[in-house]
């Protein structure tokens with residue numbers, strides 16, 4: 001079976017989107033961390049409506065949320081690839097997995113910082129007095 005295609009085809013492009021969607025759906029179905037990201041994403045969307053935030057703030061939050069989702073997906077891919085290659089415990093695999101998890105942590109910290117910059121002033125204005 002051939003996996004590479006030389007001629008452009010809309011059908012093949014549409015299928016690629018479907019495969020990507022299936023990948024996201026699989027992550028949502030199987031990864032507990034993704035459930036937490038989804039809950040926080042819904043919470044942030046709700047807070048954005050409630051506090052009536054500006055367009056630039058929406059853009060910043062979309063960037064932050066997207067960053068966390070992308071980091072989580074790549075982290076899961078790294079973990080699953082390594083587990084597929086070997087189930088053996090080894091120090092090098094631990095280092096690689098911990099670095100990939102570190103990328104999620106960095107993305108999450110950036111997202112928390114952006115969320116704090118956007119929402120804390122609004123919370124103070126509404127509930128501070």
Ligand SMILES: Nc1ncnc2c1ncn2[C@@H]1O[C@H](COP(=O)(O)OP(=O)(O)OP(=O)(O)O)[C@@H](O)[C@H]1O
Pocket residue numbers: 033079086087088089090091093094095097098101
């Ligand atoms: N094959 C392995 N060899 C050595 N260390 C491993 C291996 N697999 C996982 N580890 C390490 O064991 C610790 C726990 O890993 P594990 O994947 O169970 O937890 P986790 O990072 O919380 O994963 P999850 O995202 O699935 O909740 C991590 O430090 C990880 O790097």
